[in-house]
Amino acid sequence: MCGIIGYCGSKPGVPIVIEALQCLEYRGYDSAGIASLCDGRLLIKKDAGKVGEVIEKHDLISLPGSIVMGHTRWATHGAVTQLNAHPHSDCRNRIAVVHNGIIENSAQLREELAGAGHVFRSETDTEVIAHLLEDEAGNGRSLEQAVLSIAPRLEGSYAFLAASLDDPGKIVGTRRDNPLIVGVDAPDYYISSDALAFSRYTNRVMNLEDNDVVVLAAGAIEFLDKQGNRLSRQVRQLDQVWSESSKGNYQHFMLKEIMEEAQVFDQAADQDGRLFTEIALDILRARQVIITACGTSRYAALVGRYLFSKVGKKFCDVVMASEFGYFADSVDKNTVVVTVSQSGETADVVDGVKAARAADARVISIINRPNSILADLSHHVIHLNCGPEVAVPATKSFLSQLAIFYLLSFSMVNDFDGATARLSALNTAIAGVLDSNKSELITLSHELKDRNDFYYIARGINFAIASEGALKLKEVSYIHAEGMPAGELKHGTLALVEQGTPVVVICPADYTFAETLSNAIEAKSRGAFIIGVSDRESNVYDSWISIPEVDELLYPMIAVVPLHLLAYYLAISRGYDPDRPRNLAKSVTVK
Numbered sequence: 355m356c357g358i359i360g361y362c363g364s365k366p367g368v369p370i371v372i373e374a375l376q377c378l379e380y381r382g383y384d385s386a387g388i389a390s391l392c393d394g395r396l397l398i399k400k401d402a403g404k405v406g407e408v409i410e411k412h413d414l415i416s417l418p419g420s421i422v423m424g425h426t427r428w429a430t431h432g433a434v435t436q437l438n439a440h441p442h443s444d445c446r447n448r449i450a451v452v453h454n455g456i457i458e459n460s461a462q463l464r465e466e467l468a469g470a471g472h473v474f475r476s477e478t479d480t481e482v483i484a485h486l487l488e489d490e491a492g493n494g495r496s497l498e499q500a501v502l503s504i505a506p507r508l509e510g511s512y513a514f515l516a517a518s519l520d521d522p523g524k525i526v527g528t529r530r531d532n533p534l535i536v537g538v539d540a541p542d543y544y545i546s547s548d549a550l551a552f553s554r555y556t557n558r559v560m561n562l563e564d565n566d567v568v569v570l571a572a573g574a575i576e577f578l579d580k581q582g583n584r585l586s587r588q589v590r591q592l593d594q595v596w597s598e599s600s601k602g603n604y605q606h607f608m609l610k611e612i613m614e615e616a617q618v619f620d621q622a623a624d625q626d627g628r629l630f631t632e633i634a635l636d637i638l639r640a641r642q643v644i645i646t647a648c649g650t651s652r653y654a655a656l657v658g659r660y661l662f663s664k665v666g667k668k669f670c671d672v673v674m675a676s677e678f679g680y681f682a683d684s685v686d687k688n689t690v691v692v693t694v695s696q697s698g699e700t701a702d703v704v705d706g707v708k709a710a711r712a713a714d715a716r717v718i719s720i721i722n723r724p725n726s727i728l729a730d731l732s733h734h735v736i737h738l739n740c741g742p743e744v745a746v747p748a749t750k751s752f753l754s755q756l757a758i759f760y761l762l763s764f765s766m767v768n769d770f771d772g773a774t775a776r777l778s779a780l781n782t783a784i785a786g787v788l789d790s791n792k793s794e795l796i797t798l799s800h801e802l803k804d805r806n807d808f809y810y811i812a813r814g815i816n817f818a819i820a821s822e823g824a825l826k827l828k829e830v831s832y833i834h835a836e837g838m839p840a841g842e843l844k845h846g847t848l849a850l851v852e853q854g855t856p857v858v859v860i861c862p863a864d865y866t867f868a869e870t871l872s873n874a875i876e877a878k879s880r881g882a883f884i885i886g887v888s889d890r891e892s893n894v895y896d897s898w899i900s901i902p903e904v905d906e907l908l909y910p911m912i913a914v915v916p917l918h919l920l921a922y923y924l925a926i927s928r929g930y931d932p933d934r935p936r937n938l939a940k941s942v943t944v945k
C-alpha cells in the first residue's frame with residue numbers, strides 16, 4: 355500500500371517520477387504528490403485524487419528538478435485530503451519525506467515532538483519522520499546520519515525516502531518490512547517500492563535488506579548498515595518480462611489479464627520438477643501442513659487443499675493469514691507452512707511467516723513477483739511466472755496458483771510430467787471459453803447490472819471457485835455477492851433469495867452434478883435466476899455458460915474464467931473502473 359519513487363540523475367526528474375507513479379498506482383490511489391529539489395528550493399505539490407487527476411490539476415509536469423520523489427497513497431492514518439497526501443515536510447519546509455508502511459508509535463512521537471515545539475500539518479503517521487529528521491539534520495550532520503539516528507526510534511514497518519535542502523543533491527532511503535529497490539543506470543539512480551516503476555529505464559537493480567540505508571546522488575550510490583558502516587550490495591539483472599506492463603489494445607488491464615488466462619499454464623508449468631518432488635516430499639512427511647494466504651490467493655489455497663487430499667491423500671488446513679498468528683501455538687518444526695501471495699509482500703502473510711519461522715517450521719512460498727519480502731523469508735520459493743499483473747483484482751495469477759497446486763499435488767504421486775502435459779492442454783480450452791461466452795456474458799451483465807445481490811454455489815473442489823467469483827464481483831462492480839458450498843445454501847442464505855436473485859451455479863457433469871443441480875432447483879423454486887456454469891446443459895439454467903468437459907480436478911481452472919469475465923463486464927456495465935476499485939489496493943502492506 356502506497357507507492358514511493360525517487361530519482362536522482364542527469365535527466366529532468368519529474369516526467370520520470372510521474373510515469374513511475376502511474377505504474378505504482380496499483381499500490382494505492384487515494385492521493386498523489388511530488389517533491390523536487392531545484393535551485394535551492396524544495397517544491398512540493400500534492401492532492402487527493404488519482405495520479406492522473408493530481409497531475410492535471412496541479413500541472414505537475416511543469417515542475418523542474420533532477421532530484422525528485424513521488425508518492426501514491428492508500429490512506430491508513432488520516433482522511434483522504436490534500437494535507438494528508440505525501441510528501442510531508444518539517445516545520446521549515448526544508449526536508450521532504452515519502453513513506454510506505456505504518457509507524458506504530460507515531461502518536462507517542464507526535465506528542466513528544468509537538469511538546470518540543472514542532473508544528474504538525476497533517477494527521478498522518480509519516481509526518482513524524484520529517485520532524486524527527488529536522489531535529490537530527492543540520493549542525494554539520496548529513497541526511498544519512500539523520501536517517502540512521504532516527505530509524506531506531508520508529509516502530510512498525512516502513513520504507514521511506516527523504517531529501518533535504520540542508521544536504522542537497524541526494525535522496526536517502528531505508529526500509530524495514532516494506533519493499534524498496536534501487537534501479538541503476540549510472541549516472542542515473544532510481545529507488546522505488548517496485549522495480550516496475552523504473553523498468554522502462556533500467557533492469558539493473560540492487561536490493562535493500564531490512565535496516566539498510568541507501569544514499570543516491572547523481573553519479574554515486576552508497577549503502578550503509580544500521581551502524582553507518584559502508585556495505586557492498588550486488589547489482590542484479592531483472593527478468594525482461596517485468597517490463598511488460600502496457601494495456602496494449604485493451605481498455606483495461608483487467609480484461610487484458612483475463613485474456614492472458616489462456617496462456618498462463620505453460621509458464622506456470624515451466625518449473626524444476628526435482629524441486630517440486632522435494633517440496634512434495636516435505637509436505638507428505640510433515641506432521642501438519644498449513645496453507646496461509648489472503649483474498650484470491652486464499653481461494654487458490656482452498657482448491658489446493660482439495661488437490662492435496664484427493665491426489666496426495668494429505669490433509670491440510672487453510673488459515674487466513676490475518677488469523678494465522680492465533681494458531682501459531684501449534685506450529686513447530688514438524689509443520690510445513692505454505693504461503694500463497696501474488697505480490698509476495700502482503701503484511702498479514704509476512705507476519706504469519708515470521709511466526710512460523712520463529713517456531714522452526716518449514717516455509718514454502720508460491721509467489722508471482724520476484725525479489726519479494728516473502729521470498730527472502732522462505733526455505734523454498736515457487737514462482738508463478740505469469741508476469742506483471744497490474745489490475746488490482748487478481749485474475750491470471752489465480753489461474754497460475756491453481757496450476758502450481760495441481761503440479762505440487764501430482765508431484766506427491768510422482769507424476770509431475772503428466773500434470774505438466776495435462777495443464778498445457780488446458781490453454782486451448784480456456785481460449786475457447788473466453789471466446790465462446792463473451793457475448794452471453796455481456797448480455798447478462800446488461801440484464802443483471804441493477805441487481806443488489808448475487809450468490810455463487812458449487813461443491814467439492816469448485817466451492818472455492820464460487821467464493822472467488824463472488825469476491826471478484828464485489829471488488830469491481832460493488833454488488834454484494836457471496837460464494838458458498840452448494841449444500842450450505844439451504845442453511846440460511848436461501849432466506850435471501852427472492853424473485854430474480856441471480857444464483858451462479860458451478861455445475862460440472864461429474865459426481866457432484868446431480869446434488870449441485872438439485873440445490874440450484876431449490877433456489878429456482880424461490881424465484882432465483884440461475885446462471886449455470888457447466889459442460890452439461892439443463893433446463894434449470896436461465897442462462898448457460900458453457901465450459902468444456904475436462905477431468906474433475908481441472909474444472910476449477912476452467913470454471914473460474916467466465917466468472918472473472920462476468921465480474922469485469924458487470925463493472926463496465928455499471929460504469930466503474932475495474933482496474934482501480936474504490937478503497938482497495940493490490941499490495942496490502944499493512945495489517
Ligand code: G6P
Nearest residue numbers: 649650651695696697700748939
Ligand atoms: C489484496 C488484493 C487482492 C489479493 C489480496 C492478497 O486484497 O486486492 O486481489 O487477492 O490482496 O494479495 P497477495 O498479493 O498476497 O496474493
